[in-house]
Amino acid sequence: MTASPVLSVRKLTKLFGDRTRPEAVNVGVRGVSFDVEGGEVVGLIGESGCGKTTLGRCVVGLQKPDDGHIVINDTDLASLSPARMRTFRKAVQIVFQRPETCLNPRMSVFTFVKQAMRNFDTVPRGHERARMIELAQLVGLKEEALDRFPHQLSGGERQRVAIMRALACEPSLIVLDEPTSALDVSVQAQVLRTLKDLQREVGTSFLFISHDVAVVRYICSRVMVMYLGVIVEEGPSEIVLGHPVHPYTQALLAAAPRITPKPGPHPSLKGELVLADVGPGECPVRARCPMAHERCRTAPPVTQLPEGHRVACWLAADAATDGPISIQTPSKKVPQ
C-alpha cells in the first residue's frame, strides 16, 4: 500500500482505576497497534469490558491516551493544541450505541446536524438545508424527519440521525460504537443495509465496534478481536471468522446465536471476563482458555499467517514452526 493509512494507532495505552498498583491489569487498552486504510471497514469485536469502547473514544479524541500515538491523516492527535483539536475533530467522527441519549432532546434534527456543518464549514451558509436533504436520503431518512425532535423519532431513526451528523462533518473515518446493538433485529437489518450502501457510496473508512460477530462478518472486510485491552487475532473477516485460530475467537464464534444451530460440541470459555484473574505478563485469555498451558504464563508472540492474518497465541506459534496442524492454510513464522 502506497498511500498512508487514514488511521494509524501505535502502542495505544489507556488504563483506568488503581494507580497505586500499576502491576495489576486494569480495564482499558494495553499497547494496541493497528492501521485503517482509506475506504476500509474494520471491525473490532470483543465482550463488554474488553476496552473496545475506550479504544474508540481515544481514536476520536474524546479521551486522552496514557501512552502511544494516534495518527489520523498523518497528524498525531497528541501534537494538537486544544484549539487546533477542535477543528481537527472534523476528520474523525463517532456514532454511539444508545439511541435514547445520542441526540440532544431539545434540538430538532436540523439544528443538531447544522451545527456540525457550521463549525467545520463543510457547506456554504444557506445551503445547509439542501445538503441535509441529500444526507437524509443517503441514510434513509424522510425529509420531514429533519424538523422533528428526538422524542418523535424511533430508535432506528435516531441512529440514522447520528450517522447523518457524523457524515455532515465529511470525515475520513467514522467510529461506529455498537450502532445497532440497542435496536431490534429488523431495524438492525435496515441500519446495517444503509451503512453498507453508504460506505460503498461515500467511501469513508469505518471502525465498526461490536460484540456481535454476525454483524461484523456482514459489514466488515477486516476484523480485530480484542480481549482485555489486547488484540488477540486480526485479519480478513472471512479468514478470522471463517477459520479462527485463536481459542478465544473460536469460542466467541461458537457462542454466537444462529438461526440454524451448529451441530456438535462447542468450544467454550470458562467463567466470565474477569480482570483480577490475569497476572502481569501472561496471556490475557489464560484464565478462561480451555487449552491453557503452563507456557501461557508468558505473553504469546504475535504469529503472522498469510493474508495479513495475525494471532497472538502460543498454539499458532507452535503450528507455525511445526507445520500446519489445526490451521488449514500453510503458514510461515515471522521473527518478532
Next chain:
Amino acid sequence: MNMRVDPMPTTPALPRRPAGPTPWRRFYYGIFGGDALGLAGTAMLAALLAIAIVGPWLVTHDPLLTTPQTLLPPTAEHWLGTDHFGRDVFSRTITSLRIDFIVAGLGVSGAILIGSLLGLVCGYVGGWFDDLVMRGVDIVQSFPLLLIAMVLILVMGPGLESIVIVTVLINIPIYARVIRGETLSRKTLEYIDAARCSGASEMSILFRHLMPNTLSPIIVHGSLNLAAAVGNVAALSFLGVGIRPPTPDLGVMVAEGTNYLVQGAWWMSIGPGLVLALTIFSLNLLGDCLEGRLDPRRTEA
C-alpha cells in the same frame, strides 16, 4: 383438500370506540395528563394572578387611607370590613397580594437566574470552583431560613429591596444544587460528546446543549419555591422585619388582625389569611402536577 376455518367468534368488536379528541379533552389530557387537582391549582393561581394584576382597578378604596370608621364589620360599603385605622380590608388584601407576588416573584426569579448559572458552571467545570461554591451553599443551608433572613434584613435595613435580595440569597442554594446535579448526570451523555465531535465550543456545549436540558426541574422547584417564598415574605412581615406598615402585606395584615381577634374583629385577618393560604395551596398543587408531568419516567414515548 379445502381447508377453511372460520374466524374465531371469541373477540367482541371494540366495545367503546375511542371518543374523538375534542379540544377540551386535548387540553385536559395533553396539558394536565388528566390531573384534576393540577387543573384546579392552575385555575386558582390564574385567578389570583389576574386579581393581583388588575388590582389597582379593582380596589374600592385607597388602601392607605385612614378613616375614623375603625373596626367596622363587613358591609356593602366595606366588603371585608375595616381595620383598626379604618382602612378598607378588601382593598388592602388585593394590594398586598400584588406586592407579595412581586416581591416573591422577583426574589425567586433572581435565585433561579443566579443559582442555575452557578450550578451549571459548578457541575461542568468541577474542581476548586465547584468546591468553593458548594461549601458556600452548605453554609447558607445550614442556618434556619428565617433566622438568616432576619439577620440579613437587620444588616441591610428594612425595605422592599432588602426582602427581594434576601429571598434571592436564601433560595440560590436550591437551584445551584439541583442544576449542578442535573449537569453532572448529563455532561457524560452521548449527545454532549456528539456536539463536541461536531466542533462545538465549550460555551456552546454549556449553554446550547447542557443548559436547556437541565431546566425542567426548575419549573417544578420554581412553583413550589414560589409558594414557600410567598409564605416567607408574609412570615417575615408577620415577625415585623419584612414589609413595614403602612405598606399593605398579607403577613402584616394577619399579624395586626390577630391582635383584634379577641375583640371579635375576625374579618381583619380572615380575608388576608385565606388569600395567603389559597395562593400557597394553588402553587403547591401546580408544583405537584408539574412534577408528575415532567418526571421523565412518566413521559416515555
Next chain:
Amino acid sequence: MADVLFSIEGLTIDSVRGGVRRRIVDDISLSVERGELYGLVGESGSGKSISMMASVGLAASGLEVMAGSVAFSGRALPARNQRGLRGNLSRGVSLLFQNAKGALNPFKTVDRQVERALRRSGRQTDPRAEVEVLFRVVGLNYRDFRGKYPHQISGGQAQRVAMACALATEPALLIADEPTTALDVTTERELLRFLARLCEEREMAIVLIAHNLSLVSEYCRRLSIMHAGQVVESGNLKTIFADPLHPYTRGLIAAVPDVDQPRELVPLIGNVWGGPEGIERCRFSHRCQFATPVCEARHPPAIERAGRAVHCVLYEEVPA
C-alpha cells in the same frame, strides 16, 4: 403427550392513555406443556411482554384486559380477574427480567436475597442450607458469593442470582423476559443452555421472550411469533424455521445476519405500529408485500397447516 400446564385463550388487552383507547393485544392464544421451553418472539412493542405479564395477573396500570382466559394446572380463570390470577399463579410461576441488577435489592447481599425468597416460599426446610443448594443449581459457588452485594457481581452472575430467587419457590412455570439482552454472547449461551437443562431435569416449563429468532432457535421446541399484538404463526420450531409461512416470520429470519454464511440482509419495512387503527385487520398488512384488500378487512383466522397455525389469508384456501 399434550400435558398442558399453562394456556392462554383469546387474551385481548386495551391500553387507555390520555383518554384514548388502543387495542394492543388482540386475541392471542398459546399453550405451554409441562417441561417445555417455549419461545415467544416479536419486535419490541409487539405486545409479547404485556400479554405474558397480564396472563399472570400483572397487567400494568393503564392497561385493561378485555377478554380471554388463562388456565394453569387445569384451573381456568378469566383474564379480566387480574387479582384472582395473581392469587392462583403466584405459587407456581416465577419471573425473570432483562435487567437482573435492577431486579435485585442493592442494599442486601445476594445470599440474603435468595434466603428471603426461600423463606417467602414458606417451605418447612432449613432455608440456610437450601440457599447453598440453590446457588449450586444456578452454577455459582456459594462461598464466593456469600456477603456480596449486587454491584460487586457481573451482569451474568446477577442474572443467575435472580434465577436462584426465581427457583426458590420451585415454580412449575418460569417466564423469562429477554433474560440475556444485557449479557455477553458467551454468558448468554450459558444461560440459555442452563434454562434448557432446567426444563429437562426439573420438568419446569419456561416461556422465553425474545426479539431475536436466533436466540430461541437452539433450545425451544415450539414457538409463537407475535406482531403488533397478534400471533402470526405458531407451532413446532423446526418446521417453522425450515419453511416459514407467514411473511413476517420470513422477514424476521431474513433480517438476522448469519455468521457462517454471510448473505445480504433483507430488512422488514415500516414499524410494528403503523397502518390504519381501530379496524379489524391483519396488523401486518401495512408492511406486507403480499397484502390484499382482504387483509385490511378482517383479522385472518388461524389456519392449521404443516404442523403449525398460521394467521394469513395467503394460506386460507389450498387448491385441492
